Amino acid sequence: MPLPRSTCPRPSARRDGVLAFVALGGALAVLFLLVDVELPVLVAAGALGLAVVGAVVRSAVRRRDEPYGPADRVTVGRSVLVALAAALLPVGLAPVLGQDADRPVDTWCWAVFAVALPAWLLDGVDGWVARRTGTATRAGARFDQEVDAALLIVLSLAAAARLGLPGAWWVLAIGALRYLFLLGQRVRPAWRRALPFSSYRRVVAGIQGGVLLGALVPLIPLPLAVTATVIALVLLLGSFGRDVLWLERAGRDLS
Template sequence: MLTWVIASIGAVAVSHGLERLNYPHSRLGLCNTLTLLRAASIAALAGLLATPEVLDPASGFGWGLVLLALLTLLLDGVDGWAARRSGLRSDFGARFDMETDVAFALVLAALAWQADKVGIWFLALGLIRPAFLLAGLILPALRHPLPDAFWRKTVAAVQMGGQVLILAPIVTPGLSHVLGVILLASVATGFAVDIRWLHRRAAEAS
């Protein structure tokens, strides 16, 4: 119920803000509606952080949490398909999708930490992107758009899938720590590659 309430409020807010964001289409479309629903699901997951008792293995809610996270992850693939299918692709939609991914990563990381599956260091997985954007305020080279890359999408998919897996009750803390290190190292390496490319491009342009 909470998810639908949040989605409804968000739909109104997003619809009224489209013109200000130079949204090129006359309707929100299924793609952005799905992203909005995904954001609402993430908000519902974030709400669980206020009730840590449900993250206790003895609560029996572990698989319910994984199911909600998995459904949210699956929506990530569907909204992109819907955008291509309907012809409603836009910079707004791409940015909306990306920032929703960032929120999802941070919430999943916080849930894993609160469930004692990983250490607080795991939160860095959801903070790398915001840190990158903040760095761009100081370093103009980091503001240039990055070209599409299959490897970047692959890393993102593996990261999200891995984060959901870590929350599964059958994954022990020892294994989840190993998975967490691998995921964080992969994402950090990806950002390092992008930063190097951006700096090289800036140097060639100067």
């Protein structure tokens, strides 16, 4: 039996936000004890992690139009894992960008993989919880999408580093395409129209995280990781191109 929706969600959102910051703070403290890097790298790591959780908590607390529900609580919890993965980026990228190494060490790749994998797997849990409890909302769906997008950005950067920067810069397009589309909406009002449901779009979007996670695994040969990532990017470009064509045609039909 679906649970009734809460009509006063903000205190719960604030409580979950505090818990998210506490959990991230504890994880960052452990990370800082385990790694041996310079202070600016630690500062950058902490700033990135806090920025991710801060943005997610701010979005949850400031919501006005629809209630904050159980599925949103899962999304907030998932954002802590995404934030920790983001905090790991400076640790692994600093030697690469400083040209002290061609690629990050395997230990770092495994660490990002271990943190990001549950964040990716939990993507389907919040939707299931929303349906199970009868608390699905459009705001919750957008909330989930933004956390997904943040995870893809983190994984794109990590995978690009493992595949070899600057040559693998193209991997960053996987994480950047959603934000480029949102930027395009400011220029093309026709792109703001709601898209019809598409199984193809959903499957392609789900593939991206799995492929990027696989590309991080040191046991997978680099040529295989590169090939899989190229295929994933081509599929994603096709999905976005298909949606843009539909939006343009729909816009012309209404004009």
